[in-house]
Amino acid sequence: MKLKSHIPLLVTIVGLICLPLFVENPYYIHLAETILIYTILLFGLDIVVGYVGQVSLGHAGLFGIGSYTAGILFFHLGWPIWATVPASIIVTAIFGGILALPALKVIGPYLAMVTLAFGTIAQILINEMTWLTEGPLGIKLTRPELMGVPMTKAEYFWLVAAIMIIAMIVVDRFVKSQMGRAFEALRDSPVACDCMGVSVYRFKVIAFVISAGFAGLAGSLYSYSEQYISPNTYNNELAVLFLLAIIMGGRKSRLGAAIGAAIIVLLPKLLDDINLFRIVASIIAIVVTVGAIMALSKKITTPKRVAIPVAGVVGLAAFSFWLNSIADWRLSIFGFMILLVVYYLQNGIVGFSKTFYLAITGKTKTTVGEATAENTDSSVDFISAVGNKNTGAELLKVDSVLMQFGGLKALNNVDLSIKRGTIHGLIGPNGSGKSTMMNVLTGIYIPTSGNVFYADESVVGKTSSEIALSGIARTFQNVQLFGEMTALQNILVGLHHTFKSNMLDIALHLPRYLREERDARNRAMALLKFVGLENLANEEARNLPYGKQRLLEIARALALDPELLLLDEPAAGLTAPDIKELLRIIRKIRDNGITFILIEHHMDVVMSVCDTVSVLDFGQKIAEGKPAEVQADEKVIHAYLGT
Ligand code: ADP
Ligand code: MG
Numbered sequence: 001m002k003l004k005s006h007i008p009l010l011v012t013i014v015g016l017i018c019l020p021l022f023v024e025n026p027y028y029i030h031l032a033e034t035i036l037i038y039t040i041l042l043f044g045l046d047i048v049v050g051y052v053g054q055v056s057l058g059h060a061g062l063f064g065i066g067s068y069t070a071g072i073l074f075f076h077l078g079w080p081i082w083a084t085v086p087a088s089i090i091v092t093a094i095f096g097g098i099l100a101l102p103a104l105k106v107i108g109p110y111l112a113m114v115t116l117a118f119g120t121i122a123q124i125l126i127n128e129m130t131w132l133t134e135g136p137l138g139i140k141l142t143r144p145e146l147m148g149v150p151m152t153k154a155e156y157f158w159l160v161a162a163i164m165i166i167a168m169i170v171v172d173r174f175v176k177s178q179m180g181r182a183f184e185a186l187r188d189s190p191v192a193c194d195c196m197g198v199s200v201y202r203f204k205v206i207a208f209v210i211s212a213g214f215a216g217l218a219g220s221l222y223s224y225s226e227q228y229i230s231p232n233t234y235n236n237e238l239a240v241l242f243l244l245a246i247i248m249g250g251r252k253s254r255l256g257a258a259i260g261a262a263i264i265v266l267l268p269k270l271l272d273d274i275n276l277f278r279i280v281a282s283i284i285a286i287v288v289t290v291g292a293i294m295a296l297s298k299k300i301t302t303p304k305r306v307a308i309p310v311a312g313v314v315g316l317a318a319f320s321f322w323l324n325s326i327a328d329w330r331l332s333i334f335g336f337m338i339l340l341v342v343y344y345l346q347n348g349i350v351g352f353s354k355t356f357y358l359a360i361t362g363k364t365k366t367t368v369g370e371a372t373a374e375n376t377d378s379s380v381d382f383i384s385a386v387g388n389k390n391t392g393a394e395l396l397k398v399d400s401v402l403m404q405f406g407g408l409k410a411l412n413n414v415d416l417s418i419k420r421g422t423i424h425g426l427i428g429p430n431g432s433g434k435s436t437m438m439n440v441l442t443g444i445y446i447p448t449s450g451n452v453f454y455a456d457e458s459v460v461g462k463t464s465s466e467i468a469l470s471g472i473a474r475t476f477q478n479v480q481l482f483g484e485m486t487a488l489q490n491i492l493v494g495l496h497h498t499f500k501s502n503m504l505d506i507a508l509h510l511p512r513y514l515r516e517e518r519d520a521r522n523r524a525m526a527l528l529k530f531v532g533l534e535n536l537a538n539e540e541a542r543n544l545p546y547g548k549q550r551l552l553e554i555a556r557a558l559a560l561d562p563e564l565l566l567l568d569e570p571a572a573g574l575t576a577p578d579i580k581e582l583l584r585i586i587r588k589i590r591d592n593g594i595t596f597i598l599i600e601h602h603m604d605v606v607m608s609v610c611d612t613v614s615v616l617d618f619g620q621k622i623a624e625g626k627p628a629e630v631q632a633d634e635k636v637i638h639a640y641l642g643t
């Protein structure tokens with residue numbers, strides 16, 4: 001199995017070695033080289049776009065910065081390639097950090113605009129700083145030297161190919177490590193990501209910096225490949241093309257990046273040749289038709305399912321006749337078809353092919369190489385026992401907290417005292433401020449006044465991820481899982497704090513990283529088993545039934561090794577047997593010395609597990625005590641039932 005999984009890589013390597021030997025025309029070698037260079041850039045861009053889910057139109061600018069760093073160092077200082085390439089990576093990575101600043105403040109279309117502005121400014125600066133960049137005249141380079149003689153076209157191609165392969169392996173390792181999981185987690189649910197102790201702020205910056213590093217690498221290789229660089233190459237059109245390449249090729253895929261690169265390099269060339277244009281146009285038309293049929297087939301009945309492909313074939317024939325007559329409209333037609341591809345194939349060509357393959361073979365999706373229920377070590381201590389020492393001492397103190405939203409006092413001078421090793425219920429009618437309290441405790445809201453002490457330290461002013469790492473884990477009223485990640489990966493995000501390995505450990509697969517990854521996987525499987533999800537380990541979280549999602553969220557919170565666990569309506573939407581299972585799980589966790597705050601509407605749940613219950617109504621605490629006392633309290637009955 002191990003060998004089999006390496007076959008595509010080996011074939012790629014052999015193909016790349018052979019290409020310059022069998023292709024005589026240097027122009028074709030050059031095209032292939034450009035594809036490889038763009039592929040390297042797209043590996044990086046995919047981290048930001050595919051994994052982190054941010055739009056960047058600044059990558060043409062970063063590409064330019066990489067090219068010019070190499071160009072300038074070569075032109076002014078005569079540095080050799082082994083010095084200019086690393087310098088380009090570092091300089092561009094620094095600019096990536098600068099580009100990350102807007103990414104932390106704005107999202108969506110605003111981010112697109114800000115990054116676009118970054119690209120424009122980069123291009124203008126390159127143009128204007130003639131003393132450094134030679135301005136519009138551009139810089140000429142010669143191919144790097146190999147043992148005193150300049151490299152041949154083929155030799156430089158091999159160098160680029162080797163670097164592309166290394167880049168591919170490194171990116172693949174990054175995105176499959178704890179770092180890649182952090183990227184995906186912050187895309188799927190930033191708030192949950194922070195509450196798992198994975199700082200959204202930190203990992204957005206890291207993603208942009210790494211991504212820029214790859215753009216710098218690509219840029220420097222490009223300058224030697226073209227042997228001439230000038231500012232107008234790095235325009236916004238190129239930035240849009242890069243983004244399009246990721247979307248068309250397929251995000252979160254190395255193959256997708258390569259396909260995307262091939263499309264944006266070859267497409268303009270194909271437009272020049274009418275016959276090639278016809279072939280490509282027909283392929284795209286077929287892809288779009290099949291994509292549309294697949295999209296529709298889920299909703300339509302069988303007779304129509306036959307009719308549509310027939311109509312599709314007839315349509316295609318008509319389409320190819322029509323193409324002959326409108327040769328002058330090529331560019332517009334292509335633009336329109338690309339639009340359709342992007343619209344129908346939202347997972348790009350790679351994603352589409354996968355779905356298509358699964359559809360025709362009738363196989364269900366399997367994830368290879370992931371942990372299975374069988375190979376787990378049941379002796380793993382998946383819950384770190386906090387121990388029952390100091391039971392009854394104060395763990396958390398809420399001191400007259402006021403939380404105001406405009407004129408609304410969602411929490412009005414609430415005091416709470418949570419004792420170690422107990423289950424503290426928090427109940428109250430809808431809108432009484434229970435979830436707001438959780439958000440204050442976990443740093444999502446900063447209280448208007450008052451203070452919160454956890455283990456005698458104030459948490460007000462700390463970030464959510466700092467609070468999480470100090471030992472407070474939580475679940476959410478509206479489940480906040482990392483939807484595109486598997487159940488196992490969700491837990492692994494919770495175990496992020498157990499990793500000490502850095503980028504070098506990951507890139508080289510050093511023992512430290514491999515050990516941490518193995519330990520984390522074992523523990524994650526044990527946690528899944530604990531909540532009864534071991535057979536769903538490789539299922540994407542968004543595909544799990546609702547009740548299972550809630551259990552998964554609890555397991556993920558446990559991965560954080562919390563001392564205090566906050567559950568916001570864990571039984572909501574659960575079936576009766578699920579609730580029983582939930583109670584068993586809660587009791588078991590409590591027996592390990594973990595303290596709970598439990599928000600719940602199901603009174604039987606509250607009554608059966610809580611040691612103390614506090615009742616909120618309109619942001620104020622109206623009662624507190626043993627469950628039975630509270631249940632009998634008149635003010636509580638009044639609040640729940642009205643007058
Ligand atoms: P519940 O007890 O049902 O969990 P919440 O804590 O969610 O109640 O909400 C308490 C009140 O605070 C509600 O009136 C809600 O509309 C308001 N509220 C909560 N969060 C915000 C916010 N971010 N902005 C404005 N109002 C909010
Ligand atoms: Mg709520």
